[in-house]
Each structure stands twice: as structure tokens, then as C-alpha cells.
Amino acid sequence: MVNRSDIHYFGAGPAPLPTTVLENAAHVLLNYKDKGLGLCEISHRSPEANEILDNTKxxxxxxxxxxxxxxxxxxxxxxxxxxxxxxxxxxxxxxxxxxxxxxxxxxxxxxxxxxxxxxxxxxxxxxxxxxxxxxxxxxxxxxxxxxxxxxxxxxxxxxxxxxxxxxxxxxxxxxxxxxxxxxxxxxxxxxxxxxxxxxxxxxxxxxxxxxxxxxxxxxxxxxxxxxxxxxxxxxxxxxxxxxxxxxxxxxxxxxxxxxxxxxxxxxxxxxxxxxxxxxxxxxxxxxxxxxxxxxxxxxxxxxxxVWVAGQVMEALVDKYGARRIAGQEEVSNEKARLIYEALDKYSHLYRVVPDKVVRSRMNICFRVHGGDPEKEKAFLAGAEKRGLLGLKGHRDVGGIRASNYNAVSLEGAKLLVSYLEEYAKSA
Structure with missing residues (x-):
């Protein structure tokens, strides 16, 4: 059995969610606030629903x-x-x-x-x-x-x-x-x-x-x-x-x-x-x-x-306090920096798709071996063996795409960097 903690998911969407939010979601789906009803069963016009809307806003x-x-x-x-x-x-x-x-x-x-x-x-x-x-x-x-x-x-x-x-x-x-x-x-x-x-x-x-x-x-x-x-x-x-x-x-x-x-x-x-x-x-x-x-x-x-979205955002509010979204921005920037630095370090092997000045921090798109289909397939297979999932590029453009959303941990980004290094040295 594969444990959730063994996986780092870089899919572009639906994207990963914080494990604590999903654990709480599993509970409220069965019994929300000890009402004996799951959250999907309560009326959208109930006081509980209005409270969820208000808190998420x-x-x-x-x-x-x-x-x-x-x-x-x-x-x-x-x-x-x-x-x-x-x-x-x-x-x-x-x-x-x-x-x-x-x-x-x-x-x-x-x-x-x-x-x-x-x-x-x-x-x-x-x-x-x-x-x-x-x-x-x-x-x-x-x-x-x-x-x-x-x-x-x-x-x-x-x-x-x-x-x-x-x-x-x-x-x-x-x-x-x-x-x-x-x-x-x-x-x-x-x-x-x-x-x-x-x-x-x-x-x-x-x-x-x-x-x-x-x-x-x-x-x-x-x-x-x-x-x-x-x-x-x-x-x-x-x-x-x-x-x-x-x-x-x-x-x-x-x-x-x-x-x-x-x-x-x-x-x-x-x-x-x-x-x-x-x-x-x-x-x-x-x-x-x-x-x-x-x-x-x-x-x-x-x-x-709406409740799930609220839980995700409330956790960020609790985590960063007065810094608000600036705290998450620093983490997002750091994860992106680490990955792009590894790609640029081995530019003979990896080619970042967009121009450097407009590179997305969220969706890191690159090609391996000039876009060779078989070698990119092998790269993805190696990543999956290491628990790095969701790296396949969009069907319209192919290649590799690491989506660096908020729920991707810094640890996950570092593990991807380690794989980029390892693959480059063995290629």
C-alpha cells in the first residue's frame, strides 16, 4: 500500500490539497459539527452554510x-x-x-x-x-x-x-x-x-x-x-x-x-x-x-x-498572521527558484520552455533531451518510481510540467531537484 506521505504530486489541476484539510474533510463528510449529517447533506440556506460562506470570504x-x-x-x-x-x-x-x-x-x-x-x-x-x-x-x-x-x-x-x-x-x-x-x-x-x-x-x-x-x-x-x-x-x-x-x-x-x-x-x-x-x-x-x-x-x-477552500485559506491566515499572503509568496518563490536553478544548471539536458523573464512560479514547463518522446517517457517513469507524480505536460504541448502550487511542500520541491540532479548526472 502506498502511503500519502510517500507521494509528492505536481499535477496541474485538480491539484494537491493539504493532508490535514483532507483528513478533516473525511470527518465532516460523515458528521458535520455532530449534527449526524454530512456536510454535503446540509441545506445551502442553513445557518451552518452561511457561516461557512462568511468564514471563507x-x-x-x-x-x-x-x-x-x-x-x-x-x-x-x-x-x-x-x-x-x-x-x-x-x-x-x-x-x-x-x-x-x-x-x-x-x-x-x-x-x-x-x-x-x-x-x-x-x-x-x-x-x-x-x-x-x-x-x-x-x-x-x-x-x-x-x-x-x-x-x-x-x-x-x-x-x-x-x-x-x-x-x-x-x-x-x-x-x-x-x-x-x-x-x-x-x-x-x-x-x-x-x-x-x-x-x-x-x-x-x-x-x-x-x-x-x-x-x-x-x-x-x-x-x-x-x-x-x-x-x-x-x-x-x-x-x-x-x-x-x-x-x-x-x-x-x-x-x-x-x-x-x-x-x-x-x-x-x-x-x-x-x-x-x-x-x-x-x-x-x-x-x-x-x-x-x-x-x-x-x-x-x-x-x-466552499468549506474546503475556506479551510485551506484559514490555515494560511493562521500560519502567516500579519504577513498574510507575503509569507506564502516567499515559499512559492523559493520552491520555484530551486527548481529553475537545477534546470538551468543542466541546460544541455533540460530546456525551460518560456522566456526567463516570464517564467511561471506555479507551472514549470521544460523539455528533456530536446523533447525526445522516449527519453521524456523514461524521465517520467523514473520520477514516478521516486514518488514524484503528475509531471507529464499538458496534452496539447507535451513535455514536462511541475506545478508548484501551495500544497506542494518545500520538501517535495527539493526531492524533485534531487531527481533532476540525479537524472542529469546519469544521462
């Missing part, structure tokens, strides 16, 4: 120092659902702002004229900017194109163009073709994926060109580097991500958004207006205002999944 707010003017939501769509929900919500807000401006000019009572002018504004001005730096941002841009049409989607960055058709770089910001900001507007939002799980590319910092008071709404997918480093939440309109990498198990997505995007501060276009403009009307379970109004309980939320 508090832990995330504490870790990331989320300001009071931001809301935290839990949805069931995963990160991929975020590709759609951001379009539905932020386009609808953009349209309503334009409608209100036009109505103020021509008069609210002339609906036909307002609609006529609004159609032209949408046709001429609606743009969604996407920074495509990897597989997931590409999928996000493709979903936006599917929903609103190609003419409204501006791929301001396509990293493949500077890298022989492959991802692995982030072009310099002066090469980006962002939609111009004007006194009357700009793009409905700018989207980027903070960490690309498949190709191992991570933005080293918030893009400078998106800073400033006149910056457009910024939406970031942080599925795979959530709670791994400090984030200035104030710079974002929306942050979202699936929980199944650093935070919890598969089943929920987390959204952090400015309350100014919610009623009464902000209003969204009516479904009838969106249909008249040939724009998509989103499912009610994706509507931020509805989810926020109902404390993420508009429909049946998987409370067990």
Missing part, C-alpha cells in the same frame, strides 16, 4: 487585503465560465452607460432615436481587449468572439507572433495594440490571464500600460496563481478563477469585483435592449448583481467545496 479578504469596496462571489462555472460571465456582465454595463449618455443628449422619451444612435455606437465603438499569452487567454478571446462577434474583439497581444507560432513570451508593452482610451470611453474591458497553466507563462507584475485613473476595466483570470503572491486588488475591476489549483477542489469559481459594478452604483442593459442590439443575454447564474444580492446562494451552491 473573511479568510480570502484577509489574505489578499481586499478593500471594503469589493465583493467576493462564489459561482459554479469554473475558470472557463469566467470567460463568458465577464463578457456578459461588463459588456452589459458598457452598453447601459452608453445608452444613458445618449438618452441624456436626445431625451429619454425618444426611445427610437436612442436605440438608433446606440446601435451605431455599439457597432463602431464596442471593443473587448485581450492579451493572448497562452492557451487559456486564447480560449477566453475565442469565447468572447463567439458571444459578441470578431469585430468587437481586439487581440491587443498575440504572443505567438513573436515566437514562431508558439507561446512562451509576453511582448513588450510598447508593442501592444490596446484600444485607445478617450474622454468618451475606451474598451469595455481588458482581459489577461495572470498565469498560463499550459505554457508556464506568468505576468511578473501588473501591466504598466493598464495603470491610471483612466484605465479601462481590467479583468484577470488567476485560476492557477490565486493566493500565491501579493495582489493589489484595487487595480482590477474583476478577478476570477477556478478553485482547483491553489485554493480547493473542483466545483467552484471565485470572483472578486468592485462593488461599483453592482446596483445601485452601476446598472446593466436590459435583456430586451441587448437582444435589440444583437448582443448576448447571459444566464441568470452568471449575473454578478443577482449572485451578489443573494450572497452567492441564488442557486444551490456546493457548500462542501
Amino acid at each position: 473573511k479568510a480570502l479578504i484577509t489574505l489578499l487585503d481586499i478593500p471594503d469596496d469589493y465583493e467576493v462571489l462564489f459561482l459554479q462555472s469554473g475558470g472557463t465560465g469566467g470567460f463568458s460571465s465577464t463578457v456578459y456582465n461588463l459588456v452589459s454595463i458598457w452598453v447601459e452607460k452608453k445608452r444613458a449618455q445618449i438618452a441624456a443628449e436626445v431625451g429619454d422619451d425618444d426611445d427610437a432615436k436612442v436605440l438608433e444612435r446606440l446601435r451605431k455606437v455599439v457597432d463602431d465603438e464596442l471593443k473587448l481587449d485581450y492579451l493572448v499569452t497562452g492557451s487559456w487567454s486564447l480560449k477566453a478571446s475565442q469565447e468572447a468572439t463567439r458571444l459578441v462577434g470578431a469585430k468587437h474583439v481586439n487581440v491587443a497581444v498575440d504572443a505567438r507572433k513573436l515566437n514562431n507560432g508558439k507561446f512562451g513570451h509576453i511582448p513588450a508593452e510598447h508593442e501592444w495594440s490596446l484600444t485607445p482610451r478617450t474622454s468618451g470611453g475606451g474598451p469595455a474591458f481588458v482581459y489577461f490571464c495572470d498565469n498560463e497553466t499550459v505554457g508556464g507563462v506568468e505576468f511578473p507584475a501588473f501591466p504598466h500600460s493598464l495603470e491610471g485613473d483612466d484605465a479601462p476595466l481590467v479583468c484577470a483570470d488567476m485560476s492557477s496563481n490565486f493566493i500565491s503572491r501579493k495582489v493589489d486588488v484595487r487595480k482590477y475591476a474583476v478577478i476570477f478563477g477556478g478553485a482547483q489549483k491553489n485554493i480547493g477542489n473542483t466545483g467552484i469559481a471565485i470572483v472578486i469585483l468592485r462593488k461599483s459594478l453592482l446596483p445601485p452604483t452601476s446598472k446593466t442593459a436590459s435583456p430586451d435592449l441587448l437582444r435589440a442590439l444583437n448582443l448576448p443575454v447571459g444566464p441568470i447564474v452568471f449575473d454578478y448583481a443577482t449572485v451578489a444580492k443573494n450572497n452567492s446562494l441564488y442557486n444551490t451552491l456546493p457548500i462542501f467545496d
Whole structure:
């Protein structure tokens, strides 16, 4: 029998979870707080469920120092659902702002004229900017194109163009073709994926060109580097991500958004207006205002999944105290440093895929023996014999990928480094 302590799992997601959290989960699945019912059996509208929601929110707010003017939501769509929900919500807000401006000019009572002018504004001005730096941002841009049409989607960055058709770089910001900001507007939002799980590319910092008071709404997918480093939440309109990498198990997505995007501060276009403009009307379970109004309980939320996420984050709060997420960031950086140093030391054997300045701390992607399939298979087999699992690269790109999520211990990272050294010396 293989013991859990003998295994170090580097899978990209679903990812490893802290053993103590899983041990507690095994208990609460059978009997939560001595109620005689398991956590998956209690009502999502019960006092216990509301307490779990509240505690999980508090832990995330504490870790990331989320300001009071931001809301935290839990949805069931995963990160991929975020590709759609951001379009539905932020386009609808953009349209309503334009409608209100036009109505103020021509008069609210002339609906036909307002609609006529609004159609032209949408046709001429609606743009969604996407920074495509990897597989997931590409999928996000493709979903936006599917929903609103190609003419409204501006791929301001396509990293493949500077890298022989492959991802692995982030072009310099002066090469980006962002939609111009004007006194009357700009793009409905700018989207980027903070960490690309498949190709191992991570933005080293918030893009400078998106800073400033006149910056457009910024939406970031942080599925795979959530709670791994400090984030200035104030710079974002929306942050979202699936929980199944650093935070919890598969089943929920987390959204952090400015309350100014919610009623009464902000209003969204009516479904009838969106249909008249040939724009998509989103499912009610994706509507931020509805989810926020109902404390993420508009429909049946998987409370067990929220509980797991809360346990993971509360443990980090207890561990690092006033240092908050900075403590975990130091550990994440150290693990990544050790692994990359070993790979660079034997650069004749190992080739790190992404450019050095955008290497992900979370997903360390490399090739062995120039990508020779049989030799990479042998490398993986040797790793498995040593209890180092989940190192096979994504099916779309192959190679090796060590996902360095929070639950991967420093000991596990050091054991991987030892294997890299051992393999290099015997190759």
C-alpha cells in the first residue's frame, strides 16, 4: 500500500490539497459539527452554510487585503465560465452607460432615436481587449468572439507572433495594440490571464500600460496563481478563477469585483435592449448583481467545496498572521527558484520552455533531451518510481510540467531537484 506521505504530486489541476484539510474533510463528510449529517447533506440556506460562506470570504479578504469596496462571489462555472460571465456582465454595463449618455443628449422619451444612435455606437465603438499569452487567454478571446462577434474583439497581444507560432513570451508593452482610451470611453474591458497553466507563462507584475485613473476595466483570470503572491486588488475591476489549483477542489469559481459594478452604483442593459442590439443575454447564474444580492446562494451552491477552500485559506491566515499572503509568496518563490536553478544548471539536458523573464512560479514547463518522446517517457517513469507524480505536460504541448502550487511542500520541491540532479548526472 502506498502511503500519502510517500507521494509528492505536481499535477496541474485538480491539484494537491493539504493532508490535514483532507483528513478533516473525511470527518465532516460523515458528521458535520455532530449534527449526524454530512456536510454535503446540509441545506445551502442553513445557518451552518452561511457561516461557512462568511468564514471563507473573511479568510480570502484577509489574505489578499481586499478593500471594503469589493465583493467576493462564489459561482459554479469554473475558470472557463469566467470567460463568458465577464463578457456578459461588463459588456452589459458598457452598453447601459452608453445608452444613458445618449438618452441624456436626445431625451429619454425618444426611445427610437436612442436605440438608433446606440446601435451605431455599439457597432463602431464596442471593443473587448485581450492579451493572448497562452492557451487559456486564447480560449477566453475565442469565447468572447463567439458571444459578441470578431469585430468587437481586439487581440491587443498575440504572443505567438513573436515566437514562431508558439507561446512562451509576453511582448513588450510598447508593442501592444490596446484600444485607445478617450474622454468618451475606451474598451469595455481588458482581459489577461495572470498565469498560463499550459505554457508556464506568468505576468511578473501588473501591466504598466493598464495603470491610471483612466484605465479601462481590467479583468484577470488567476485560476492557477490565486493566493500565491501579493495582489493589489484595487487595480482590477474583476478577478476570477477556478478553485482547483491553489485554493480547493473542483466545483467552484471565485470572483472578486468592485462593488461599483453592482446596483445601485452601476446598472446593466436590459435583456430586451441587448437582444435589440444583437448582443448576448447571459444566464441568470452568471449575473454578478443577482449572485451578489443573494450572497452567492441564488442557486444551490456546493457548500462542501466552499468549506474546503475556506479551510485551506484559514490555515494560511493562521500560519502567516500579519504577513498574510507575503509569507506564502516567499515559499512559492523559493520552491520555484530551486527548481529553475537545477534546470538551468543542466541546460544541455533540460530546456525551460518560456522566456526567463516570464517564467511561471506555479507551472514549470521544460523539455528533456530536446523533447525526445522516449527519453521524456523514461524521465517520467523514473520520477514516478521516486514518488514524484503528475509531471507529464499538458496534452496539447507535451513535455514536462511541475506545478508548484501551495500544497506542494518545500520538501517535495527539493526531492524533485534531487531527481533532476540525479537524472542529469546519469544521462
